Amino acid sequence: MSGVSSAPTSTPIEPYGPVGRSPWLDVDWRKHQRWVTVEDRPVNVIDLGEGPPIVFVHGLAGSWLNWLEQLPVFAAGRSSIGHRVVALDLPGFGHSPMPRERITVPLYARVLDGVMDALQIDAAAVVGSSMGGFTAAQLAIAFPQRVERLVLVSPAGISSYGSPFLARWVPVVRRLQPLLAAQTGWVAAHADALARRPGLRARTLTGVAAHPSRLPGPLAAELLRGGGKPGFPGGMEALFDYDFRHRLPEIVSPTLVVWGERDQIVPVRDADVYTELIPGARKILFPDTGHLPMVERPARFNSVLERFLEE
Numbered sequence: 001m002s003g004v005s006s007a008p009t010s011t012p013i014e015p016y017g018p019v020g021r022s023p024w025l026d027v028d029w030r031k032h033q034r035w036v037t038v039e040d041r042p043v044n045v046i047d048l049g050e051g052p053p054i055v056f057v058h059g060l061a062g063s064w065l066n067w068l069e070q071l072p073v074f075a076a077g078r079s080s081i082g083h084r085v086v087a088l089d090l091p092g093f094g095h096s097p098m099p100r101e102r103i104t105v106p107l108y109a110r111v112l113d114g115v116m117d118a119l120q121i122d123a124a125a126v127v128g129s130s131m132g133g134f135t136a137a138q139l140a141i142a143f144p145q146r147v148e149r150l151v152l153v154s155p156a157g158i159s160s161y162g163s164p165f166l167a168r169w170v171p172v173v174r175r176l177q178p179l180l181a182a183q184t185g186w187v188a189a190h191a192d193a194l195a196r197r198p199g200l201r202a203r204t205l206t207g208v209a210a211h212p213s214r215l216p217g218p219l220a221a222e223l224l225r226g227g228g229k230p231g232f233p234g235g236m237e238a239l240f241d242y243d244f245r246h247r248l249p250e251i252v253s254p255t256l257v258v259w260g261e262r263d264q265i266v267p268v269r270d271a272d273v274y275t276e277l278i279p280g281a282r283k284i285l286f287p288d289t290g291h292l293p294m295v296e297r298p299a300r301f302n303s304v305l306e307r308f309l310e311e
Contacts, residue, residue: 014300016288017215022298023072025218038114043088044095045115049075051082053121054309057112058087059130059156060235063094063226066129068219069298070305081310086124088115090132092231103234105131105157105242109138116146125149125309130266130291131156131235137278138244140251150255151305154263154291158270160239195221210262210290219295248277255281256308260289260296 032048046064054074056067064087074083089096090108099107112135116124126147128136133155140147194200198213201220205212212220255278259271268285275281284304286293294301 014297016211016296018069018219018298022069022216022219024068027072036115036118038111038118039099041091041097041099043091043111043115045089045119046071046087047084047119048072049082049084051084052309053084053086053124055112055116055121055124055126056085056087057126057128057132057136058090058093058226059128059132059154060239061093061227061229061232062129062132062223063089063229065094065222065226066292067127067294068222070127070294070302073302074306081306083309084121086115086119086121088112090135090231090235092234093229094226098230098234103231103238105134105138105238105244106142108135108238109142112136112139113143113146122146123148125151127151127153127305128155129153129294131239133157134160134239137248137251137274140253140255141244141247144250144252147251147253149309150251150253151258151308152255152274153258153293154260154266155257155270155274156239156266157242158245158273159267161241161243161245191221191224192217195224207264208291209296210260210288211296215295223292223295245273245277248274249279251278251281254308254311256304257281257283258286258293258301258304259283260286260291260293262289263291265291 032046034045034047035042036045058064058066067087071085071087074085091099091111092103123146126136126139133152134157136150137152137155140150194204195217201215202213204224205220209215257271257274259268261268271283275283286297289296
């Protein structure tokens, strides 16, 4: 099949979670936070390092904190080639307020374009996870000049389009949003206490990671802080409301598709669709890994990403 690499599709099993003290724990992130205005709304952005830029895009119920294990590693002086790394909170998530219009994947792609314009980044490698991968792929279609290399990490956009499951649950989530926001807000407020106990980590992050109890407490706590945001119902609706598979062959940037073989959020079979439809795309599957390879296998993920960027 065209577009499918002949290289091995699985990687050797690596240690689960970070090994040793993670560099992000020693970063004063306040020094690297800034606000940029896109479509008359502020967007929260983290910007650090020097060199070829990489833009990281989080998924549904996430925030820029999903990339803690990547940002300082790829910033200047951490990898063999220093990079300027940028991660943002999409409107409605993290600290970025809701957009003025309905959340859609094309809107989020415009926001990415606007953020890059505000930061004077003409083009970058763009790395997106889940909904962020969906958005990154749309950016490569709508604004191809922005994307030098594309990395899609368990991206939504294939099985999610027209999903009866999502269509059935979006109205329910909207009706229950105040209750869900209160519950997830409580989890976020007590994230440190919850994350300290492996059993509670497993219950609060079940389905997202293959082995949540084995993630370090501080990292798990930062993941828990991403919940309860007002953009969740609109973001969920955006996932099944937009079909772009017929446009995936328009992507011209070198593309890498990364997936966890135990992903319970987005079916791993979608990896084949992406690699078949995007010209020259390659895929890598991480064994015994769930929906967040960059969190669950950071050493392997960073190594794969670095090699891809340096090709």
